[in-house]
Amino acid sequence: MGNAVEAVTLPNPTExxxxxxxxxxxxxxxxxxxxxxGHYEMRDTATSLVMGFGSVLSGALFAFLFIAFARELAxxxxxxxxxxxxxxxxxxxxxxxxxxxxHRASHRIRWLWADHVQHHSSQHYNLSTALRQPLTxxxxxxxxxxxxxxxxxxxxPMIAFVHGVNLVYQFWIHTEAIGKFPGWFEAVMNTPSHHxxxxxxxxxxxxxxxxxxxxIWDRMFGTFVAEDAxxxxxxxxxxxxxxxxxxxxxxxxxxGIVNDIRHAPSLRDALLYLVAPPGWxxxxxxxxxxxxxxxxxxxxxxxxxxx
Amino acid sequence: MSILYLAGSLGGIALLVALNFVLFGRARPDVGxxxxxxxxxxxxxxxxxxGRSIVSIDGRAALIENAANRTLFLVEALGDGIVTRQISRxxxxxxxxxxxxxxxxxxxxxxPRAIIQAPSDGQAREWEMRLKP
Numbered sequence: 328m329g330n331a332v333e334a335v336t337l338p339n340p341t342e343x344x345x346x347x348x349x350x351x352x353x354x355x356x357x358x359x360x361x362x363x364x365g366h367y368e369m370r371d372t373a374t375s376l377v378m379g380f381g382s383v384l385s386g387a388l389f390a391f392l393f394i395a396f397a398r399e400l401a402x403x404x405x406x407x408x409x410x411x412x413x414x415x416x417x418x419x420x421x422x423x424x425x426x427x428x429x430h431r432a433s434h435r436i437r438w439l440w441a442d443h444v445q446h447h448s449s450q451h452y453n454l455s456t457a458l459r460q461p462l463t464x465x466x467x468x469x470x471x472x473x474x475x476x477x478x479x480x481x482x483x484p485m486i487a488f489v490h491g492v493n494l495v496y497q498f499w500i501h502t503e504a505i506g507k508f509p510g511w512f513e514a515v516m517n518t519p520s521h522h523x524x525x526x527x528x529x530x531x532x533x534x535x536x537x538x539x540x541x542x543i544w545d546r547m548f549g550t551f552v553a554e555d556a557x558x559x560x561x562x563x564x565x566x567x568x569x570x571x572x573x574x575x576x577x578x579x580x581x582x583g584i585v586n587d588i589r590h591a592p593s594l595r596d597a598l599l600y601l602v603a604p605p606g607w608x609x610x611x612x613x614x615x616x617x618x619x620x621x622x623x624x625x626x627x628x629x630x631x632x633x634x
Numbered sequence: 635m636s637i638l639y640l641a642g643s644l645g646g647i648a649l650l651v652a653l654n655f656v657l658f659g660r661a662r663p664d665v666g667x668x669x670x671x672x673x674x675x676x677x678x679x680x681x682x683x684x685g686r687s688i689v690s691i692d693g694r695a696a697l698i699e700n701a702a703n704r705t706l707f708l709v710e711a712l713g714d715g716i717v718t719r720q721i722s723r724x725x726x727x728x729x730x731x732x733x734x735x736x737x738x739x740x741x742x743x744x745x746p747r748a749i750i751q752a753p754s755d756g757q758a759r760e761w762e763m764r765l766k767p
Contacts, residue, residue: 342639349646353653360657368661368713369654376647383643450715455650529677561677569710569717569745579743612724626680 337484340491341383348498352454358504365453365503370571372455377573378445379458389465396470397483406480415489418481422489426539429472431550434534434616440605441580442467448576450563452526457501462577493539497522507554517542520554527560530623533616565606565619580605663711664693671698671709674716679707688761690750697721697750697761706765708738710748719745721765729765734758738765 359365408414433443445461476486500522507513507520517538525536535552538545545551554560568576584600587608591597596609606615665671672684675698685701696709706721719725719742727739736750736758752758 345643349650352650356650356653356657366714367654367658368715369651369658370660370713372654373647373651376650380643380647384640450712563715566719567712567715567717569712569742571713572744575744582743623680 337488340488340495344495344498348454348458351499352458355454355502355504359453362504366451367453367455368451371449371451372453374571374573374576375449375455375459378462378576379460381462381573381577382460385462385465392465393470393473393487396473397477397486400474400477401483404478404480408480408482410482410485414481415485418476418485418489419492420541421476421479421481422486422493423538423540424544425472425476426490426493427537427544427548429469430537430539431548432472433469434537435604436602437580437584437605437607438601439467439469441584442469444564444580444605445577447526447564448568450561450567452501452503452523452560452562454498454501456526456562457498459576463581466581496540501526513542514546515541515543521545521551523560523562524552524554526562528563528565529558529561530620531555531558532560533565533620565614565616661714663713665689665696665709665711665716666693668696668698671696671716675700675707675709675718678718679720688750688752688757691753692751695748695750697765708740708748710745717745723767726765729762731758731762736761736765 355365356367359367408417429439430443433439442461442463445463446456446459449456449459473486473490477483497517500517500519502519503523505519508516508518512518513520517536517540521536521538521542524532527533532552535550536542536545537550542551568579570576570579587600588597591600592609599607599609604615604617606613606618611618666674668684668687668689671687671689672682675684676682679700681702683701685699685704687696687698689696694711698707698709699705700707708719708721710717719740725740725742727741730737730739734752734755734757736752738748738750740746740748750758750761752761
């Protein structure tokens with residue numbers, strides 16, 4: 328490998344993996360049909376697949392934003408790490424750490440959630456859900472999470488490639504067909520079991536397991552929750568959508584933000600509607616994941632005290 | 635991104651949806667019995683206990699009271715699942731009734747309307763009065 332930053336052309340991992348995605352979705356459908364483990368619903372599947380397609384189009388349409396952002400930052404990088412296997416490995420790890428923080432922020436900041444919620448909007452959890460990708464990432468500040476890797480001097484094609492590999496890895500963990508792996512694997516890697524917890528709306532599971540490839544980040548930063556066989560995950564979002572229309576799925580939270588900001592009692596509240604956690608409201612009348620957890624904990628504590 | 639890639643993707647989507655239909659059919663929306671709704675709500679709402687309720691005769695929607703605090707929940711079937719909303723003054727835009735048909739308009743972008751076909755005119759009227767502020 329040479330040292331020229333732009334010299335190496337790498338393939339797009341997602342494009343390469345697309346035929347495999349289709350084969351695996353078919354295999355999972357057959358497994359669910361004949362083994363009875365998991366669920367598929369036709370219109371839910373159609374919505375997920377159409378959104379996956381729309382996300383690819385939207386990504387292509389707004390790719391210039393990443394390119395412009397990266398070109399703007401590149402001259403300010405502190406060094407040029409060049410191309411070597413150790414750098415590749417470091418890029419892979421740092422990208423996964425960056426993904427963890429972007430993902431965590433996407434659940435805690437409504438502006439980012441407006442985009443990410445689209446991925447969580449299905450009440451099903453199968454491989455088609457993995458393809459239910461957001462259409463509106465270009466309208467969020469998510470791009471800024473890429474800045475550290477650019478400033479550290481990783482080549483731009485390498486950043487794009489390892490990020491693509493990260494997304495491809497996450498495809499197969501969207502399934503109920505696989506139970507749990509041996510302990511060492513569950514300890515280090517993100518698995519279907521860990522990610523089922525992430526997609527669940529059960530109070531105890533909310534805002535947990537943000538990992539992309541390595542679950543170690545959740546263990547390190549205190550957001551890991553193990554799947555409990557006695558509390559089967561219920562998938563979707565706290566206020567599930569009553570529509571399969573991809574346009575409604577894509578824009579419902581954005582519409583909510585605009586409406587809230589229009590009626591905000593002050594400028595501060597308008598800003599908080601954008602950057603506070605989803606469900607925040609000035610008078611606290613709505614529910615956030617924190618308030619839901621608190622309510623359930625109080626209820627459980629009262630039940631235990633009453634026994 | 636080539637035209638072939640786009641066309642192939644759309645063809646793939648159509649085939650996968652068709653296969654989904656062949657293997658699983660199309661789910662008939664049904665909220666289930668009051669007991670089933672109550673069990674589901676008890677998993678979502680701490681301390682939920684079913685109180686008075688009405689299930690649309692087509693099985694597509696229901697209203698159910700939480701006996702623990704008299705709050706009211708609207709339930710609608712979606713595919714093979716259900717969607718629930720706690721009825722509040724902020725959410726409910728208007729309530730209308732035409733004979734046994736009760737219609738609720740909501741301020742909710744993905745859940746703008748719910749129709750409940752009550753078993754009788756009297757029950758529809760009773761719930762209309764209850765819902766109107």
